Amino acid sequence: MNIQAYLERYFIAHSCEVTKKTNSMLEIKLTEERDKALMNRPFYWQYVKSTGAIGKPFTLNLHTDKPQEDTHGEYIYLGSPRLQQIFNDLRQNEKLTRQFQLLKPSANTALFPWLLVNFKLIYEGKHRKEELFSLGINLVNGEMRNEMMDAVSALDFSLSIGDLCHTISPVIQPSSGFNRIEKLLQAYVDRQDHSWADHSLKSMQEEIDLLKHFIGDKENMDVFQRELAAIKSRYDPKITMDIINAGMLYLTGNALAE
Structure with missing residues (x-):
């Protein structure tokens, strides 16, 4: 399976915007829903809700080829924590x-x-x-x-x-x-x-x-x-x-x- 194609399809299916793309990199602007599901910052979203402010979902920078040490972003491979997290999200919510x-x-x-x-x-x-x-x-x-x-x-x-x-x-x-x-x-x-x-x-x-x-x-x-x-x-x-x-x-x- 092409991991990058899998990631792109997952995020697009969840209404996230692909803001940048190369053969081995995806920059993804998360929706509030995906931020809550993937970024593990419940206190931030509780604060946003209590104050009535507009939340700012994270933007993920994902690399499917191992990046250089000074490259910003996450390296996604079989067994990587982020990919396992996405698998778990699919298992729990969208089988x-x-x-x-x-x-x-x-x-x-x-x-x-x-x-x-x-x-x-x-x-x-x-x-x-x-x-x-x-x-x-x-x-x-x-x-x-x-x-x-x-x-x-x-x-x-x-x-x-x-x-x-x-x-x-x-x-x-x-x-x-x-x-x-x-x-x-x-x-x-x-x-x-x-x-x-x-x-x-x-x-x-x-x-x-x-x-x-x-x-x-x-x-x-x-x-x-x-x-x-x-x-x-x-x-x-x-x-x-x-x-x-x-x-x-x-x-x-x-x-x-x-």
């Missing part, structure tokens, strides 16, 4: 959206239902790794798309359907579409090199052997069990599929044409 491609057609126009799901794959063991995926499926013909957010990033959307537009009923139920997307992602996981998990298990066993040597598994049983649980929690390899958000997008038949 599912329903939007229609914004058009001004001169004749009746059909809009096809696409299910879009944004996932985060989390690999945890001795080390931690994250990957973002944006997958879509056409619920009429079953066509599937990778990097779906990138594919629709240039399109305009509305929460209500436009004049002269009508929707095509899905042939594939959203739950079945989600299952197909999940299987596609699982197949991707299965194809990956999982030597990292073997290395993590090896390190875990080495830690357990040291624990047995210094504490023993019979004496100080409470201490041993507590330390053993901590080691397993730290090293036991696992992969989590975390849904960031999902949505039904209604698009024209040629909206995603190459």
Whole structure:
């Protein structure tokens, strides 16, 4: 997933203004709502409300390539605090959206239902790794798309359907579409090199052997069990599929044409 396109779409969807943009930088003027959600300054907004003053939302300067030390702004990458904060905001408040491609057609126009799901794959063991995926499926013909957010990033959307537009009923139920997307992602996981998990298990066993040597598994049983649980929690390899958000997008038949 293109992180910059994802950020831009998130902020535009929340009525924030993109005041400056390059290939690796976004300057975003927040709305009051996004400032309250992201900037963690409740006392400021309480003061503004109590005095009747006009609040001044922050402007964010976000870089998706690591900036020079003297560059103003935040570096946004997988695992960065700001990106995690945005994911959490979406999880808590906007898990599912329903939007229609914004058009001004001169004749009746059909809009096809696409299910879009944004996932985060989390690999945890001795080390931690994250990957973002944006997958879509056409619920009429079953066509599937990778990097779906990138594919629709240039399109305009509305929460209500436009004049002269009508929707095509899905042939594939959203739950079945989600299952197909999940299987596609699982197949991707299965194809990956999982030597990292073997290395993590090896390190875990080495830690357990040291624990047995210094504490023993019979004496100080409470201490041993507590330390053993901590080691397993730290090293036991696992992969989590975390849904960031999902949505039904209604698009024209040629909206995603190459």
